[in-house]
Amino acid sequence: MSDDKCVDFRGDEIEVTWDGRLCIHVAECGKAKGDLFVAGREPWCKPDAATKAEVREVVERCPSGALTYRDRSGEPEAAPAENRLVVASDGPYYLTGDLEIEGAPDDMPGVRTRAALCRCGASRNKPFCDGSHEAAGFRDTGAVGEQGRGFRTAGGPLAVRPIKDGPVQAEGKLTILAGTGRVAWQGDNVFLCRCGASKNKPFCDGSHSAAGFKSDD
Template sequence: MSDKQVVEYPGAEIDVQWDGRLCIHIGECGTAAGELFVGGREPWCVPDGCSKAEVREIIERCPSGALTYRDKDGGPEVAPAENIVTLAYNGPLYAHGELVIDGIPEDLPGVSHRAALCRCGASANKPFCDNSHLAAGFEDFGAVGERGAPLHALGGPLAIKPLADGPLLVKGNLSIRAASGRLAWEGTETALCRCGASQNKPFCDGSHRAAGFKSD
């Protein structure tokens, strides 16, 4: 893989882009069966190595938005019908939906549908995860105690606003899944902890103030 921050992999029908600013090496790409991604090969990604439909499906597996595509004949990536935030075991929040993340540069197209958001407080790339939770020893197994209120509709824009020195304020139709995969919470507005100190994870309980959390 190239050391460049953003790498383009052109194909006849579809192009793939990898953005190192977002990649946390989950490996959904490298472990995918087929010839799209092959470790040690140069180039690592060959969009013509499989069908266009396979390219789209594999790229959309990337939970951080580091991988995106440009379909030369088809439409762009479509937001899923439901907005879901999944808690990773001792790791970030994986957001998948029609994401509208406040303050994010326009040159990060992948995070309009997929993003890995820091919840340990240690990332140097806030609001995104950069795997700092590993060195920080962040521990949260991804259980959710609250239930919220049943949704009357699914999907639609999910506004995510990182508050200065505070939580992620989320507005829109949202389902939260525990790390076990359980549908745990539903609602249209909540504040999600990103300092790592809340006693009511994944929700903010104001602990960021005592913890001296800084978002910059």
């Protein structure tokens, strides 16, 4: 399949769409048990090979939003009750929640609840990750040294705004998990490094200016 197009897989009760613009080949789908996704098979995805509930569950594992579904009953994918960001070791930010990503095309429905955001500075699809961190040799374990101000209750929309030639601002209640899985930071407004140069990752420290970072988004 070409990595620059969308492919629909139709079933009797549910339809699955794969968006090559967002896929970074984490393989949560391919490693799922059962015959829903089988590498090398045509078609690769057979929605009727699993129950509707199983299709929804496996598709929602996709961390980049490249996989989405349309339930024939009209029931949409529900946003998680809590906005969370995982600082992946040597990889992107994995973001889940009620997401409002500024500039995201309307034809990318998956990024309303799940997104992989570039933090190495090398992606050609900013603000989204395209896997360039591997070729760029990006290294950061995902350790988080700050705790944030916290909040009493989680949930609500999270506005994600890529700042031109600068960081990503996330405004709304957000929990950040370190690369180890530890709940590390909670707050309602944060500026996240996406140039790869900050000495206080995952937080922006202004290093993008000296690094000459250009965001092109």
